[in-house]
Amino acid sequence: MSRWSTGPTSAEAGVLTRTRRPRPADPDDRGILSQADWRRPAVRRGMTVVQFVLLIALLVIGLAPLLWLAKAAITPTQDTLREPLAFFPHGADWANLATAWTRVEISRYFGNTVVIAAGSWFMQLLVATTGGYALSVLRPRYGAVINALVMATLFVPAVVLLVPLYLTILDPPLLGRSLLNSFWAVWLPAGASAFNLVLVKRFFDNLPREVFEAARVDGAGPFRLFWSIVLPMSRPILGVVSVFAVIAAWKDFLWPMLVLPDPTRQPLSVRLPALADYIELDVFLAALAISTLIPVLIFLVFQRMFLRGAGMGGAVKG
């Protein structure tokens, strides 16, 4: 459920599209301070100080906790407890990482997280692209009704769904068997994201209709049109939806905790709090460090997508 904890919500849809509005090129490349201001020595010196302070503050806030975690992951428990800020007073203990990975079975929970994220990603793309294609390109008569029903769910906060959705998973109508402890219990609700559909449908709406007409005249059926024309033209938006989906699945906590009570099926986010109570602190911190690695790597690789507009998902933390 991407809407559940920290994924983008309906609210961000507006912000996203608005930041895309083309801006006139900056004529003289200035900010609040003008070029003339910058030529004054007092301003220059003042801004150097401001920027230095800002950089230090950002390093302390943004980087220091991660560096501490990296250090603590390979520091013996007693050192972390007695002198948390000392730099390896009694040497490093690299074995923590191996212990966390194998004996505490972080590898298994890591694998579960990957499987859950991959399935949620696929389900979200499947629903958003096929649904968006039908509503935007094929446009059946009843499309307006379905569209309205989907849009209405944007106004329903995820909290309303918590209990009834849980009961639906326990006893799904027509299916006859409980989805509890099945990954489908996470994958399927993840697909019901109106936010994705808005993004994808809006993108499809703006694709040139002439291309579709030309393809139809050349004899392409609706499936061919979808697979060979619409999808390849939509790579940018599919990329955005994909990154959102994977990050949201990686972060999700409450929903997988409810529907995956079996520890062997749980992802990292659910398993880590439970582990805190019965494994040693140094191994636990090593486990935290391992769990942080992938999201930080994804961020470093897709930095530009996060930092220009697509990063709006982090605006609200619920």
Added chain:
Amino acid sequence: MTTLTRAEHRAPTDETPPPPRRRRSPVTWVRRGGLSTLVFLLPLVIVFGFFSWFPIGRSVVMSLQQTNLVTAPTFVGLENFRHVLDDPLLWTAIRNTAWFAVLALLFGYPIPLIAAVAMSEVKRMKGLFSALAYLPVVIPPVVAVLLWKVFYDASPTGVFNTILGWVGLGPFPWLQDAGWAMPSLVLEATWAAAGGTVIIYLAALTGVPTELYDAVEVDGAGLWRKIWHITLPQLRGILLITLILQVIGTAQVFLEPFLFTDGGPANSTLTVLLLIYRYAFGNSLGGDYGAATALSLMLAAFLAVMSAVYLRLTRSWSAS
């Protein structure tokens, strides 16, 4: 295709439905692609039907029922709502959630704005600055909370107490004390979310027309007057939006109180969503699902009002 010629007479706007068919027999419907359209809609209808529309409807029914999966559900009218409103814990939870929201505004509202305005004036390494600011947002929330739980160790050798000890402060009880717990939660939540807000403000700041600055400089305006009279008024819309988004977010806060303190000490961090969770899943004998959904609906009504305000604002703002 006769439909094509008919379509040409219509204005090709976004809202145009496909041209009406003269005769609707199943055979022509299939031949015109009605069936394949249905196939394409199938994933959406199934997934939304089972996991969105059906549960939403069910929550309304359940709020009027006494149900715990053990005994058969019985209709009790508005009894669940009365039960929830009579629960003294509800008012504790509302008070705590409001306190969380107020603290989150105090900590989390001015700092990203100040940081973004300062960062927008940075000439070199802009990318580095925003990447650093965004880094905490990237850390999985559960990991962030568990890490901060270690930082908040109340012993004199805890991470924060050690640092504050260098300047002669503390040791502080952090999560152990009913008065300290909530501000500690908010501090972590602010740290985790501020980067996203900074990025939004940075994007909005690039949209402030620089001619406005040129214009007031002619009148001799200094830095503070430029910020006060140009920058902030230009950001008015986005400031209002982040405010409402923050209220919507904090009204649903769950992760921090659940993982840091589980509502304690002495219910000082029990929030509304945590109370919903406790009604439904906190009792091993079978949940009080009726009370949980009743409270969910009340919270949803509040959130719906906030979202409606939000939508109004974004619409008028993007129209301007």
